[in-house]
Amino acid sequence: MNELIFATHNRHKLEEAVALAGASFVIKGLTEIRCFEEIPETADSLLGNARIKAEYVYRRYGVNCFSDDTGLEIDALGGRPGVYSARYAGENCDFHENVLKVLREMEGQSNRNACFKTVIVLILNGEQYTFEGRVNGEIITQQQGMSGFGYDPIFRPRGFSKTFAEMSDKEKNLISHRGMAMRKLMEFLKEKY
Numbered sequence: 001m002n003e004l005i006f007a008t009h010n011r012h013k014l015e016e017a018v019a020l021a022g023a024s025f026v027i028k029g030l031t032e033i034r035c036f037e038e039i040p041e042t043a044d045s046l047l048g049n050a051r052i053k054a055e056y057v058y059r060r061y062g063v064n065c066f067s068d069d070t071g072l073e074i075d076a077l078g079g080r081p082g083v084y085s086a087r088y089a090g091e092n093c094d095f096h097e098n099v100l101k102v103l104r105e106m107e108g109q110s111n112r113n114a115c116f117k118t119v120i121v122l123i124l125n126g127e128q129y130t131f132e133g134r135v136n137g138e139i140i141t142q143q144q145g146m147s148g149f150g151y152d153p154i155f156r157p158r159g160f161s162k163t164f165a166e167m168s169d170k171e172k173n174l175i176s177h178r179g180m181a182m183r184k185l186m187e188f189l190k191e192k193y
């Protein structure tokens with residue numbers, strides 16, 4: 001059976017990928033190859049960070065693998081938080097602090113356009129491939145909804161009346177940046193295998 005390592009410690013992302021892969025190949029996380037370290041994300045782009053993670057795993061563990069990196073880009077903030085989405089409010093901040101910082105910076109802004117972008121880098125037998133997903137939407141003025149994570153309570157995808165945090169996982173995955181990039185990756189792999 002073909003095996004692929006997803007360079008993540010995030011169980012939620014891993015389960016999502018396993019579900020999308022179906023029976024064509026086996027996807028495992030970093031824990032399963034006994035990689036417990038945090039891989040530093042020091043690049044200044046999503047592609048750069050995704051590349052660092054995939055190359056790190058491929059070099060150290062010699063396994064076919066893929067990694068992802070995501071950012072929220074807000075037009076009125078010149079594309080911030082972007083590649084710094086995880087630590088926007090400071091080094092040890094949580095999701096809530098990031099959301100509050102964005103809401104504060106967006107006070108009084110009439111242009112509320114934003115998008116989520118995900119970049120996936122796959123390394124298969126030494127060859128690199130990239131896949132991207134993007135969803136446009138807007139930043140609303142106060143938090144709505146309890147599910148999801150990160151900036152979900154303040155992001156409403158274009159054409160929908162609910163935020164990501166008011167959607168079920170299944171609903172969100174169908175239209176989300178990561179869902180889109182993942183499906184492109186899976187289609188590519190299914191053709192290969």
Ligand code: IMP
Pocket residue numbers: 068069070071072085086087095098148149150151152164176178
């Ligand atoms: P990562 O590269 O997937 O770890 O994402 C970086 C940061 O972007 C996360 O810490 C979250 O704050 C935010 N983020 C990523 N994906 C999502 C999402 O689907 N919804 C809301 N926020 C997200």
